[in-house]
Amino acid sequence: MFACSILRTTVKKVPAINAIRLLSFDAAKQPKIRIGSKAPNFEAPSTVGKLNFYNYLGDSWGILFSHPADFTPVCTTELGAFAAKKPEFDARNVKLLGLSVDPLERHSKWVGDIEDISLGGKKFNFPIVSDSTKQVAYLYDMLTEDNFKKITSGPVTTIRSVFIVDPKKTVRLIMTYPPSVGRNTDEVLRVVDSLQVGDKLHVVTGVNWKKGDDVIIPPSLSNEDAKAKFGSFKVVKPYLRYTSPGKN
Known part of the structure; x- marks a missing residue:
């Protein structure tokens, strides 16, 4: 039921790297994501259809961030804040991508709440991945110790992880928050500015x-x-x- 799918898609513009093939949730074999690591590719359903992470990013920077669950108060404020700031991320050639392990149909309903609460009725403007198989949570180690122990046996929630990925698909920043603490969108934007000016100059x-x-x-x-x-x-x-x- 919770087995991960096998991905074999070869990604354009990154010909040497294929989508990750997952066979188990073995902690000993879990990829080690560090600053400077190649961000693992994945395919998963999302609010805009099936999404391949590398194809979605293309030549852009990317921010992948996870949420414990849909219809939760802190997550709703966070996604609304990132959506409101999307024009600022667009101006920096950055694509946003949210994630939780809830089913896709819950994502679609939740988006309506986010639009009502945080966007003044404006349309939500970036994809949310449905990681119901928990493959991305495993790949990017987005789980608490307790949740990792039960990843194959029942429902889990993801912690608040943030990964900034550059156009070469290299992980440039990792921030991990406990489930109870909301993120600071201004800080994420500030880090993008710092990384980009650092790369340029x-x-x-x-x-x-x-x-x-x-x-x-x-x-x-x-x-x-x-x-x-x-x-x-x-x-x-x-x-x-x-x-x-x-x-x-």
Whole structure:
């Protein structure tokens, strides 16, 4: 009943990586997802039809985030907040994808509540995956210890996981919240901005950084090379130098 389906689809634009083939929920064989890991591909039903994760992302960044269950108060506020901010994610070439282990028909009904409560009647605007087989929850380790122990024997709920994936399908950020704590959508957006400016300029960002703030020049770059690349910069300590991203 809860056996995972076998996926054999070859994904366009990522020819070397096939959709993951799952044979069991064996903890010893569970993929280890770390920053820098290749995000596992999967196929699952969603509110927009059958969805292949890699095909859905295409050349975009992606945010995959899980929810404990449909028709729960915190999840409803979260999905509404992400939907309201979707134009900001679109502007950064980021696609959103929600997930819970509830059946697809519950997702479709739940979307109506989200539209009423959080979107002022506007249409919900990104897919929600129905992971009723629990294959994605297993692949991305979206379960508490107790729920993992009963993954093959009964209903489970997913924790609040967030994965930011870049266009190369590399995992760039992992955030995991307990089921009782809602996420901060502004923080997710801030991290996307930091990752994208870092990739573009080969810089890093300091505490509480937000888009438009000065960025930090890595210590691996000499002052001479930093001047050639960035022009002016401010030296606080030999290892802490700031420059404006607006100049580059």
